[in-house]
Amino acid sequence: MKYLISLILAFSVKVFSLVFFRLERTIINETPDFWDDITVFAFLNHTSLFEPLLFSSVPNSFFYKNVKRAVLPGADITLERPIVGRLYKTIFPQIIGITRKRDDSWSDFMDLVKPGSLVVLAPEGRMMREEGLDKNGKPMSIKTGIADILSKTHNGYFLIGYSGGLHHVQRPGEPFIHLFKTIKITYERISIKEYKESLNWQEPGFHKRVVNDLTERMKRNIPK
Numbered sequence: 490m491k492y493l494i495s496l497i498l499a500f501s502v503k504v505f506s507l508v509f510f511r512l513e514r515t516i517i518n519e520t521p522d523f524w525d526d527i528t529v530f531a532f533l534n535h536t537s538l539f540e541p542l543l544f545s546s547v548p549n550s551f552f553y554k555n556v557k558r559a560v561l562p563g564a565d566i567t568l569e570r571p572i573v574g575r576l577y578k579t580i581f582p583q584i585i586g587i588t589r590k591r592d593d594s595w596s597d598f599m600d601l602v603k604p605g606s607l608v609v610l611a612p613e614g615r616m617m618r619e620e621g622l623d624k625n626g627k628p629m630s631i632k633t634g635i636a637d638i639l640s641k642t643h644n645g646y647f648l649i650g651y652s653g654g655l656h657h658v659q660r661p662g663e664p665f666i667h668l669f670k671t672i673k674i675t676y677e678r679i680s681i682k683e684y685k686e687s688l689n690w691q692e693p694g695f696h697k698r699v700v701n702d703l704t705e706r707m708k709r710n711i712p713k
Contacts, residue, residue: 491582495556498580499544506545509668510658514546515675515712523678524551528607528645529638533631533707535611537655538573539666541580546650546674560601561609562587562634565594581609589614599637608638612703616661617654624661631703636696639685647684649703651675653712673712 506512516523524547532540544552565586568574577584585601587594602608612635615623623629639647653673659666688698 492557495580499552502541503544506542511671512545513673517677526645527648528642530609530648532611532650534652535613536617537659539659543674555607559607559609562598619656631700633696636699647679647681649677651710675710675712
């Protein structure tokens with residue numbers, strides 16, 4: 490029943506987005522099976538808690554196939570919010586709250602990652618404010634946790650979603666959203682096996698190489 494409720498809510502958000510916003514979606518090297526066999530889904534350029542509006546960019550079949558196997562790390566402070574936190578927990582039943590430190594919360598999340606899981610995460614680990622920094626005034630960066638996940642995942646595809654940003658729709662801390670805006674996203678799908686081999690994943694420094702590679706891909710592929 491909880492997964493049925495998740496689907497209904499996800500589709501409701503998607504319909505809302507399609508009605509009140511204009512979507513510009515770009516897919517790099519699209520193939521007929523582009524949305525199949527995804528095991529890691531990384532969402533880059535995290536700017537707003539209202540990014541579920543980007544559900545409109547994902548086909549319905551993707552939700553049907555993956556809602557039961559999706560596991561997500563979520564910021565503990567976000568999941569404690571009375572409205573947004575409940576929304577995320579309902580859409581994603583297997584979301585687990587983590588802190589921004591390498592503590593037991595990250596280990597608990599990694600224990601949820603099993604063969605057959607779809608891991609969905611925002612590798613930056615926090616939201617970018619309008620000035621281009623996080624809420625503490627520090628530069629944004631991709632965290633090495635994504636490399637932990639890739640190290641543990643050996644099959645399937647790595648789907649990367651590059652958001653064009655949603656500050657024009659809702660800024661962090663703003664209590665409302667601006668309707669009838671254009672939201673943009675670009676998708677790229679990469680074989681996990683080939684990606685790891687290209688970055689010599691069994692050699693020292695893999696985590697840093699992943700961070701550097703994704704940083705460059707984000708700079709190149711974020712929609713303007």
